[in-house]
Amino acid sequence: MFNPMVWRLIWQAAGETLYMVGVAVVLAEVVGLPLGIILVTTERGHILENPLVNRVLATIINIGRSIPFIILMVAIIPFTRALVGTSIGTTAAMVPLTVAAIPFVARLVETALKEVDGGVVEAALALGASPFQIIWKVLIPEALPSLVSGVTITAVNLIGYSAMAGAVGGGGLGDLAVRYGYQRFRTDIMLATVIILIVLVQAMQSLGDWASRSLSKK
Amino acid sequence: MIEIHHLTKIYSDGQRELRALDDVSLQIKPGEIFGIIGLSGAGKSTLVRCINMLERPQAGQVLVNGVEMTALSKGDLRTARQKIGMIFQHFNLLSSRTVFRNVAFPLEITGVPKAEIKERVDELLRLVGLEDKADSYPAQLSGGQKQRVGIARALANRPEVLLCDEATSALDPETTTAVLELLQDINRKMGLTILLITHEMPVIQQICDRVAVIEDGRIVECGPVLEVFTRPKTEPARRLVRGVIDIEIPSELLEQHANGDGSLLKISFIGASAGRPIMGDLMQRFPVMVNILFGRIDHVKDTPFGTLVVQLSGEAQAIAEATQFLAGQDLHLEVLRDV
Ligand SMILES: Nc1ncnc2c1ncn2[C@@H]1O[C@H](COP(=O)(O)OP(=O)(O)OP(=O)(O)O)[C@@H](O)[C@H]1O
Numbered sequence: 001m002f003n004p005m006v007w008r009l010i011w012q013a014a015g016e017t018l019y020m021v022g023v024a025v026v027l028a029e030v031v032g033l034p035l036g037i038i039l040v041t042t043e044r045g046h047i048l049e050n051p052l053v054n055r056v057l058a059t060i061i062n063i064g065r066s067i068p069f070i071i072l073m074v075a076i077i078p079f080t081r082a083l084v085g086t087s088i089g090t091t092a093a094m095v096p097l098t099v100a101a102i103p104f105v106a107r108l109v110e111t112a113l114k115e116v117d118g119g120v121v122e123a124a125l126a127l128g129a130s131p132f133q134i135i136w137k138v139l140i141p142e143a144l145p146s147l148v149s150g151v152t153i154t155a156v157n158l159i160g161y162s163a164m165a166g167a168v169g170g171g172g173l174g175d176l177a178v179r180y181g182y183q184r185f186r187t188d189i190m191l192a193t194v195i196i197l198i199v200l201v202q203a204m205q206s207l208g209d210w211a212s213r214s215l216s217k218k
Numbered sequence: 219m220i221e222i223h224h225l226t227k228i229y230s231d232g233q234r235e236l237r238a239l240d241d242v243s244l245q246i247k248p249g250e251i252f253g254i255i256g257l258s259g260a261g262k263s264t265l266v267r268c269i270n271m272l273e274r275p276q277a278g279q280v281l282v283n284g285v286e287m288t289a290l291s292k293g294d295l296r297t298a299r300q301k302i303g304m305i306f307q308h309f310n311l312l313s314s315r316t317v318f319r320n321v322a323f324p325l326e327i328t329g330v331p332k333a334e335i336k337e338r339v340d341e342l343l344r345l346v347g348l349e350d351k352a353d354s355y356p357a358q359l360s361g362g363q364k365q366r367v368g369i370a371r372a373l374a375n376r377p378e379v380l381l382c383d384e385a386t387s388a389l390d391p392e393t394t395t396a397v398l399e400l401l402q403d404i405n406r407k408m409g410l411t412i413l414l415i416t417h418e419m420p421v422i423q424q425i426c427d428r429v430a431v432i433e434d435g436r437i438v439e440c441g442p443v444l445e446v447f448t449r450p451k452t453e454p455a456r457r458l459v460r461g462v463i464d465i466e467i468p469s470e471l472l473e474q475h476a477n478g479d480g481s482l483l484k485i486s487f488i489g490a491s492a493g494r495p496i497m498g499d500l501m502q503r504f505p506v507m508v509n510i511l512f513g514r515i516d517h518v519k520d521t522p523f524g525t526l527v528v529q530l531s532g533e534a535q536a537i538a539e540a541t542q543f544l545a546g547q548d549l550h551l552e553v554l555r556d557v
């Protein structure tokens with residue numbers, strides 16, 4: 001169908017997308033997971049109750065989540081430049097992707113941890129566990145299947161965002177679709193990227209579901 | 219072992235205040251099984267939760283083995299809690315851990331070395347009869363088995379006290395009996411003090427030494443189980459006892475004999491006196507006829523006690539003397555109708 005040249009372009013773009021999304025997911029989890037944990041444990045009646053911290057954090061996260069990605073991407077260009085030295089290209093695109101994903105991850109982590117039965121936390125407290133032990137030995141292991149589902153949702157969402165980032169020069173499948181499919185009327189290439197995106201999302205979702213299911217002992 | 223002095227716990231939601239515990243004082247002796255019974259919302263859970271400070275009381279003191287719980291720092295409270303076992307109505311096991319690792323959990327918390335954990339957990343699983351379930355997950359267990367895991371977990375750090383909040387309320391009667399037998403066994407073998415909370419009188423009846431009746435956050439009656447069962451002093455206690463031990467005599471029976479001759483007596487035997495042939499004795503000594511109208515025997519922990527309704531007929535003088543004789547025996551006598 002396509003000549004080898006086009007195939008190479010498509011594979012390279014897919015690789016870029018996976019790289020962008022992969023790194024952004026990892027970084028967003030690294031920052032978002034602790035934030036989600038703080039969000040839950042500082043709540044009223046929880047193990048590290050602290051209304052002030054809880055309020056401030058919740059507000060920041062809400063603000064982060066309400067900014068549309070396209071605006072965020074432009075708004076943090078100075079920050080991106082300062083961080084990676086440029087504002088275009090795949091590496092630069094990872095910055096807004098990560099920043100956008102952090103509050104999202106924090107909320108998903110919060111939801112997952114809140115599903116943990118309060119009685120189990122209480123039992124751990126009654127046994128004399130410290131807050132750190134409760135987080136590490138109770139909350140995270142008990143919520144692990146939901147946390148993994150959260151990673152899947154984040155990854156799938158970021159594939160969508162990465163296409164947007166691509167549209168403004170970030171590389172990846174979105175970039176390819178815009179440059180060839182839209183600007184050069186290569187509908188076939190556009191179609192190919194869309195199909196690859198669909199397959200990618202499906203594969204991720206299935207993998208995530210499988211991982212979450214095999215972790216659940218309920 | 220546990221001393222509670224003037225404990226008061228108030229929940230307030232801004233405008234309204236609710237006194238969940240109102241000046242509660244209790245003394246629980248080492249090695250005893252102490253029951254607290256009350257209806258839903260009476261404050262039972264609040265009371266146990268105030269003992270290990272899962273709930274902070276507004277006033278009063280709690281001493282566990284001489285340690286004043288309300289005054290402890292966070293770190294000292296954790297150490298103190300490691301010596302107070304607790305089991306729950308809904309078991310509260312970690313669903314992501316196997317039975318073995320659930321029981322190992324408190325040992326990990328206290329930093330016991332791995333090899334020792336293995337040894338101790340195996341020993342505990344043998345104690346509760348779940349050696350073959352070590353690698354199962356809680357979701358694969360029955361309610362009774364889950365509670366056994368809960369008990370093993372609570373005992374892991376060799377506590378001095380075991381708090382049980384409705385530990386058998388989610389179980390069927392047979393499983394309840396089995397779990398209570400296990401608790402009694404542990405109490406005997408290890409001399410563990412057990413504080414047990416329930417709304418089910420049969421639980422108290424089966425294993426408790428003493429019982430306190432709680433209503434609206436106050437202790438209204440407290441004493442040896444046998445005494446509270448056979449002679450409840452307050453209305454709430456009477457209400458609770460009524461369901462289990464039918465000390466109310468069927469009313470048809472009384473009506474039927476309302477106009478008969480002789481007197482009608484209700485006799486309650488407790489413990490050893492339940493075994494003596496008092497009725498035979500009575501007929502030999504006095505020229506009276508004894509007609510047994512109603513009788514039953516119940517058990518409170520290991521003590522049997524019986525209730526008997528008899529009709530005495532004969533000369534008024536003989537009946538009076540026979541009644542006198544009965545009153546002098548080691549039993550509880552109530553005259554339902556005089557000659
Ligand atoms: N966290 C709380 N906030 C406000 N009120 C509470 C709280 N916990 C308990 N209460 C109230 O305190 C009272 C006593 O509750 P508690 O849970 O101790 O009752 P209980 O005797 O254990 O009842 P049950 O048999 O239903 O478990 C109830 O009226 C309850 O509504």
Ligand SMILES: [Mg+2]
Binds near residue numbers: 262264384
């Ligand atoms: Mg309760």
